[in-house]
Amino acid sequence: MSARTFFPQERTIPVGELASMTGAELSDPGLSETSIRGVAPLSRAVAGEVTFALSRRNTAELSATRASAVFCSKAMAVAVPRGTAALLTPHPHNCFAKAALALYPTAAQPGPMTNATGISERAVVDETAVLEADVVVEPFAIVGAGAQIGRGSRIGPGAVVGPGVTLGRNCVVAATACVQYALVxxxxxxxxGVRIGQDGFGYVPGPSGMEKIIQVGRVIIQDSVEIGANTTIDRGAIDDTVIGEGTKIDNLVQIGHNVRVGRHCVIVSxxxxxGSANIGNQVMIGGAAKINGHLSVGDGAQIAALSGVASDVPxxxxxxxxxxxxxxxxxxxxxEINARAFGRDKNRDKGDE
Incomplete structure (x- = not known):
């Protein structure tokens, strides 16, 4: 495995400690002091690294792995090579994620681009902005009039926190992101590249063409939300756009004005x-799905990738x-469509003969 240039080793963790922090069962306590320094895929892991096996389809790779430790189910433990610590759990991927976070904590969120501490001399911070202790504002960032930024937050280079925006504690606004008309x-x-609070898309036909509908609402983003690169969330028209607590949004997502997204949702790229769609709590929406405006998706619903939702989902x-x-x-x-298409193809092939 090549060196992790961008995420260098920060610490080593004994296998026994990994078992304790993840709730996995160590099959051989004699291996509890084995040191783990990194992570790798099952097929490329070497000594000192931990990996995981999801299902029986991984049996061949598991039996050949050179990893020092592997998260797997009890049923797959028989395939773990001698000398490799088997960390037994019904949830190998979840446990592996916890272990990886412990080994590479700086990879959990966008890191600083400079060595700036406090407010950079090359940043622009309005004199009426209120910044709590331990806020970092990197070069070329802008903090507008009356903005409030909570303790421990970091504003990346070229990022913008607009006038009157409230940003909570321990937040990260990464490079070139822009937050306007928002309470975070x-x-x-x-x-x-995230864009929060820009003008929503609102027009109505008039005698001389399209007339603009004003957008005077806000964006409200609750605690522990993560929003991926180049995603855009429009401010409300005359209501608010709301993103609920704990929701995770992937890159390149578009959320229109007045949309309400519930708590702990997952929205993929x-x-x-x-506009004005209402997404319940713990909803999962697959990649490239489209949700029509003014409809509701109920709590716990799942929408498959590439779907087009045109009516309420229970x-x-x-x-x-x-x-x-x-x-x-x-x-x-x-x-049925595939069967008909396949049947036509077969008949056409027979005709060619």
Whole structure:
């Protein structure tokens, strides 16, 4: 495994400590003092690294691994090579994620781009802005009039915190991100290029063309939200756009004005949510899915990737397709379409003969 140039080793952790912090069972206590210094995929891991095996499909790779430790289920423990510590758990991937975070804590969020401490002389901070202790403002960042930034937060180079914005404690606004017309909670991470609070898309046909609808609402982002690079979240028109606590949003997502996203949702890359949609709590939306405006997606619902949602989705439902419908119906329809297409191809091939 090549050296991790951008995330160098910070510490080593004994296997026994990894077991304790993740809740995994160490199959051979005699290996508890084995030192772990890094992570790697199952097929490329070497001595000193920890890896994981998800299912029986990984059995061949598991039996050949050179890792010092591996998270796996009890059923797969028989395939773990002699001398490799088996960390037994029904949730190998989750445990591996905890271990990786402990080994590489600086990789959990965008890191600083400079060695700046406090407010850089090359940043622009309005004299009416209020910054608590231990705030870092890197070069070329801008903090507008009346903005408030909580203790321990960091504003990256070229980032903008607009006038009147409130940013909570221990937040990261990464390089070139822009936050306007927003109230942001604690422990929020905004990756590079994020755009929060820009004008929503609102027009109405008039006698001389399209007339603009004013957008005078806010964006409210609750605690522990993470928003991926180049995602855009429009401010409300006359209401607020809201992102609920603990929600994780991938790169390149578009969320329109007045949208309300609940708590602990997962929204994957290239999703588009049109204005005034209401997304419940713990909703999962797959990549490139599209949600029409003014509809509701109930708590716990799952939307498959590439779906087009054009009607309300009940709580707990699993929908997919275009237009999106219950997953069973979507899979049945897809199977019928494939069968008909395959049948036509077979008949055409026979005709060619």
């Amino acid at each position: 909670g604690n422990d929020v991470v905004l990756h590079p 290239q999703v588009g949510i049109a 709580a707990g439902a699993r929908w997919g397709g275009v237009p999106a419908r219950p997953m069973r119906a979507f899979l049945r329809d897809a199977a």
